[in-house]
Amino acid sequence: MPITSMIHRNLRRSSSKRFNYTQSRSLSAATNNEKSNRKIDKLLIANRGEIACRIMRTAKRLGIQTVAVYSDADRHSLHVKSADEAVRIGPPPARSSYLNASSIIEAAVRTGAQAIHPGYGFLSENADFAQLCENEGFTFVGPPASAIREMGDKSASKRIMGAAGVPLVPGYHGHEQDINIMKSEADKIGYPILIKPTHGGGGKGMRIVQSPKDFVDSFLGAQREAAASFGVNTILLEKYITRPRHIEVQIFGDKQGNIVYLYERDCSVQRRHQKIIEEAPAPDIISDFRTRLGQAAISAAQAVGYHNAGTVEFIVDTLSGEFYFMEMNTRLQVEHPVTEMIVGQDLVEWQIRVANGESLPLDQAQIPLSGHAFEARIYAENVPRGFLPATGVLHYFHPIPASASVRVETGVEEGDTVSMHYDPMIAKLVVWGENRAAALIKLKDSLLKFQVAGLPTNIEFLYKLANHRAFANGELETHFIDQFKDDLFVTPKDSAEAEKAYDAAKHSAALVGVCICEKERTRLNKSPPGGLSMWYTHPPFRLNHHATRKIELEWDNEYHDNNSEHLTLSISHLPNGNYLIKMGESSVSYLEATVTHLGDHDFRVEADGLSKNVNLASYLTDQTEHIHIWHGSNHHQFKQKVGLDLLDNLETDHHRNRESASHPPGTVVAPMAGLVVKVLVKDGMKVEEGQPMLVMEAMKMEHVIKAPTSGIVSGLQVAPGQQVSDNSVLFNVKKEGAESLVVIWRNSEGLGGDEVSSGGCGVCGGCRGGVDAAPTMMEAVSIRCCDTMVRGGAAGSIPTGCMPMGPSYLIFLHLGSTVYNHRYSAKI
Numbered sequence: 001m002p003i004t005s006m007i008h009r010n011l012r013r014s015s016s017k018r019f020n021y022t023q024s025r026s027l028s029a030a031t032n033n034e035k036s037n038r039k040i041d042k043l044l045i046a047n048r049g050e051i052a053c054r055i056m057r058t059a060k061r062l063g064i065q066t067v068a069v070y071s072d073a074d075r076h077s078l079h080v081k082s083a084d085e086a087v088r089i090g091p092p093p094a095r096s097s098y099l100n101a102s103s104i105i106e107a108a109v110r111t112g113a114q115a116i117h118p119g120y121g122f123l124s125e126n127a128d129f130a131q132l133c134e135n136e137g138f139t140f141v142g143p144p145a146s147a148i149r150e151m152g153d154k155s156a157s158k159r160i161m162g163a164a165g166v167p168l169v170p171g172y173h174g175h176e177q178d179i180n181i182m183k184s185e186a187d188k189i190g191y192p193i194l195i196k197p198t199h200g201g202g203g204k205g206m207r208i209v210q211s212p213k214d215f216v217d218s219f220l221g222a223q224r225e226a227a228a229s230f231g232v233n234t235i236l237l238e239k240y241i242t243r244p245r246h247i248e249v250q251i252f253g254d255k256q257g258n259i260v261y262l263y264e265r266d267c268s269v270q271r272r273h274q275k276i277i278e279e280a281p282a283p284d285i286i287s288d289f290r291t292r293l294g295q296a297a298i299s300a301a302q303a304v305g306y307h308n309a310g311t312v313e314f315i316v317d318t319l320s321g322e323f324y325f326m327e328m329n330t331r332l333q334v335e336h337p338v339t340e341m342i343v344g345q346d347l348v349e350w351q352i353r354v355a356n357g358e359s360l361p362l363d364q365a366q367i368p369l370s371g372h373a374f375e376a377r378i379y380a381e382n383v384p385r386g387f388l389p390a391t392g393v394l395h396y397f398h399p400i401p402a403s404a405s406v407r408v409e410t411g412v413e414e415g416d417t418v419s420m421h422y423d424p425m426i427a428k429l430v431v432w433g434e435n436r437a438a439a440l441i442k443l444k445d446s447l448l449k450f451q452v453a454g455l456p457t458n459i460e461f462l463y464k465l466a467n468h469r470a471f472a473n474g475e476l477e478t479h480f481i482d483q484f485k486d487d488l489f490v491t492p493k494d495s496a497e498a499e500k501a502y503d504a505a506k507h508s509a510a511l512v513g514v515c516i517c518e519k520e521r522t523r524l525n526k527s528p529p530g531g532l533s534m535w536y537t538h539p540p541f542r543l544n545h546h547a548t549r550k551i552e553l554e555w556d557n558e559y560h561d562n563n564s565e566h567l568t569l570s571i572s573h574l575p576n577g578n579y580l581i582k583m584g585e586s587s588v589s590y591l592e593a594t595v596t597h598l599g600d601h602d603f604r605v606e607a608d609g610l611s612k613n614v615n616l617a618s619y620l621t622d623q624t625e626h627i628h629i630w631h632g633s634n635h636h637q638f639k640q641k642v643g644l645d646l647l648d649n650l651e652t653d654h655h656r657n658r659e660s661a662s663h664p665p666g667t668v669v670a671p672m673a674g675l676v677v678k679v680l681v682k683d684g685m686k687v688e689e690g691q692p693m694l695v696m697e698a699m700k701m702e703h704v705i706k707a708p709t710s711g712i713v714s715g716l717q718v719a720p721g722q723q724v725s726d727n728s729v730l731f732n733v734k735k736e737g738a739e740s741l742v743v744i745w746r747n748s749e750g751l752g753g754d755e756v757s758s759g760g761c762g763v764c765g766g767c768r769g770g771v772d773a774a775p776t777m778m779e780a781v782s783i784r785c786c787d788t789m790v791r792g793g794a795a796g797s798i799p800t801g802c803m804p805m806g807p808s809y810l811i812f813l814h815l816g817s818t819v820y821n822h823r824y825s826a827k828i
Contacts, residue, residue: 040115040356044108047119049411052079055117058348067111071097073419078411085111092421098122101129108138115139124331125152141355143330147304151328154198155236161325164303166296169324171238183215185237192240195219197226203273204229208240244478245316247282249297250339253307254360261294262343263369268476271387278335278375280342283474308354341373341432372439373432376462380424383461389424392455393417395619400449405432453617453628464488490558498559505555506583508629508636510591513551513569514579515603515616518595548572553638666732676722685713711735
């Protein structure tokens with residue numbers, strides 16, 4: 001069914017309600033034409049994602065209220081949050097929502113919008129929708145429906161352009177679609193040829209045919225893909241330019257007949273016939289050639305009575321130096337920001353003003369050309385797997401901060417889900433420099449600082465492109481990626497490059513380990529436990545038995561046949577405050593590092609005489625922790641099993657749990673604020689020392705809370721899904737048949753009564769080798785099985801290393817910020 005008929009059928013279902021609403025809106029307007037030409041006060045954006053957010057930003061600056069539309073999948077999206085109002089238009093599939101013209105018109109009626117901006121994609125180049133907007137009295141922020149219709153049919157557009165004197169690639173643009181006639185036309189044109197759908201874009205349905213024997217299969221395949229993508233299966237043929245550049249010209253017209261061009265963009269770097277890096281102006285274009293391009297673009301626009309924003313795309317034969325009309329995009333392009341950067345104009349503002357009936361703000365002679373700009377399209381996609389789109393959660397999304405020379409256009413934020421229903425582009429990175437070299441430096445630096453975790457992206461691939469010698473030299477063709485695929489893609493091989501990659505991963509793994517340990521140590525320093533943790537220190541702190549943490553990481557090694565590499569780290573905290581990292585088992589290497597936790601995900605690490613900034617992010621999926629690290633030009637992702645154990649030389653990890661000095665003996669409290677994910681025990685259950693009791697999640701990491709001792713669980717206070725605060729009670733483990741020993745002294749000026757060893761036990765060095773500074777106000781100490789101490793009726797934990805040693809018992813006194821330890825001789 002034609003879209004116009006479908007739209008009118010759907011509108012009739014609620015015509016009474018719509019008529020009454022429209023009548024109340026139109027008391028001061030006698031006709032639809034008058035209503036369309038009035039000032040736009042409220043604008044509905046018939047789109048989603050970054051372009052919707054981009055349009056809203058300009059509209060709000062102009063004092064225009066904005067209306068978003070959304071599908072069920074986008075209910076909590078950024079463009080919905082950014083709008084003054086938002087209207088649901090259907091379920092997630094685009095055909096039921098963003099391509100549902102009647103729902104969009106209903107939303108405009110319901111909210112009292114005067115104008116509709118289509119953005120790009122979806123209905124932006126649908127002539128029936130543009131006409132419907134005008135018919136229903138809404139200003140369509142775009143070109144006239146007639147221009148969209150004429151330029152939307154690529155065969156018709158070629159005929160119009162030929163009549164207007166715009167250069168055309170030799171080809172067949174007729175109505176005949178019989179396969180034998182088309183094959184005959186291909187023979188006349190000469191191979192190689194390009195088979196291309198007459199409607200749509202984005203490279204869908206395009207086929208390059210090198211010889212006549214491949215024509216039939218390619219032609220039929222192109223027809224099938226065109227029908228599936230655009231609903232029309234008609235095809236045109238063109239001579240295939242073997243070494244082309246893709247250069248397009250931004251044009252703008254007003255309703256008074258004025259048309260200007262705002263220079264050109266080079267969009268040659270493409271994958272799957274889709275642009276991924278654009279720049280303006282095109283490199284190595286002389287002034288005369290630029291003028292010829294611009295004049296040809298204006299002729300194309302004049303031929304169809306064009307107004308508002310549009311782009312005329314040309315293919316440039318790098319061998320002959322000639323250019324040919326390819327197509328005209330009757331909308332605002334994805335890559336319009338690079339033009340904005342070099343001309344210093346807001347093209348969305350131009351669109352709104354022209355739609356309002358205003359003249360163009362500048363004539364051709366007034367349009368500046370300043371500097372150079374790049375745009376890199378950041379996609380959620382799997383580059384090694386042929387750029388397949390990826391879906392998932394943006395667990396960590398930290399673009400480079402915006403500035404006068406850096407823009408980030410996005411419609412997502414951290415925590416959003418990239419859906420299977422829509423285009424996987426998550427952001428556009430736009431940079432400007434005084435010249436191409438300066439802009440390219442800024443592009444590469446910005447890509448290195450654009451940090452995303454949660455799903456695969458093409459950021460590293462974009463950096464490889466930007467960093468390639470040929471790209472830096474401006475040697476651009478549409479085959480650029482294929483031409484330099486050996487440089488841009490990793491292939492499994494045993495080479496110096498593979499060894500270099502492995503060494504870089506090992507270094508990153510070491511940095512991951514020390515940053516995790518330092519973050520844990522500083523966290524405990526800021527909020528020390530009631531008992532003692534090996535990572536809780538107070539200067540001057542020393543460990544006679546250096547605390548060691550063993551970490552197993554898995555790295556996806558692109559150079560390895562099985563695509564997986566296991567890295568083992570043992571990290572010790574040294575007396576000087578540094579960390580010693582032991583890497584490997586069969587082949588061992590060592591690295592000593594100093595780490596400063598700057599806050600959140602940021603660290604400063606000094607190792608081997610080099611100091612650098614390090615950023616760390618992690619998230620959990622299916623009981624696997626994914627850890628991302630960025631430093632310098634390196635980005636690595638590692639995986640590990642949930643639950644990191646802190647081990648000392650006595651092979652115990654009780655330090656991860658703690659009993660509190662404000663709770664009875666055996667009470668275990670939360671080591672941090674977080675969410676209870678799993679409870680693995682219940683009251684009355686007998687547990688063994690070190691047995692997992694429950695799992696907490698904090699800072700996107702899971703922490704396993706284990707039994708500090710063997711005993712019976714009692715007083716379980718929490719359930720899955722419960723939020724708990726730091727130091728809140730989790731459970732109690734009561735020992736079976738526990739004995740107790742009480743040691744009494746009453747000397748207010750020192751210790752008396754029982755024997756005190758002046759040497760300390762040597763487990764942690766907290767007493768600094770003696771007890772000369774022992775507490776003087778202690779009334780009584782009660783120890784219970786040598787791992788719990790009571791001071792003034794309060795209880796706290798003792799490291800498991802404080803074990804009974806023959807007839808002597810070790811007691812830790814934790815008073816204020818000072819730790820003392822004493823060995824007492826006594827009998828049970």
